[in-house]
């Protein structure tokens with residue numbers, strides 16, 4: 669009986685994944701192009717690098733390099749070396765990419781989700797978050813969770829702006845607290 673429930677959930681996730689992919693061919697972009705643009709929109713300043721993007725996508729260095737080049741060619745991403753560490757690069761969205769993201773084909777799905785009740789949204793978010801975290805952990809991949817849910821996040825810290833990262837020893841703004849990060853360690857995982 670439990671297996672039937674799991675099979676049903678997998679079928680729903682599979683169909684939803686295909687629905688999302690089919691929307692991702694909008695504006696002449698490939699699904700991975702959209703994933704990259706959305707990642708750069710959500711990632712904090714410590715995570716906007718090709719290496720972090722490679723880890724987030726679970727892809728290879730060569731594939732991500734081609735993706736970044738394609739997006740640079742379309743005028744959607746800039747790729748500069750980091751002035752603090754020349755071995756690293758810094759990826760950023762261009763104004764054109766920000767305009768494109770304001771008409772992201774997934775906004776339609778966001779509207780549908782927002783129409784659910786608060787408890788339905790909370791249950792869906794928590795269930796999907798647990799599924800994703802467990803599967804990523806099994807594969808030895810990082811969760812890339814939200815900063816404010818990180819074990820290293822210190823709210824309203826005396827050296828903060830107003831928050832602070834205890835790992836990287838950097839001040840964090842209210843907007844940083846909602847971004848995703850390659851170093852994120854889920855609070856309960858650190859406690860356990």
Ligand code: SF4
Pocket residue numbers: 712714814815816818819820821822832833834835836848849850851852853
């Ligand atoms: S608190 Fe955690 S998620 Fe936030 S910047 Fe520091 S390591 Fe990253």
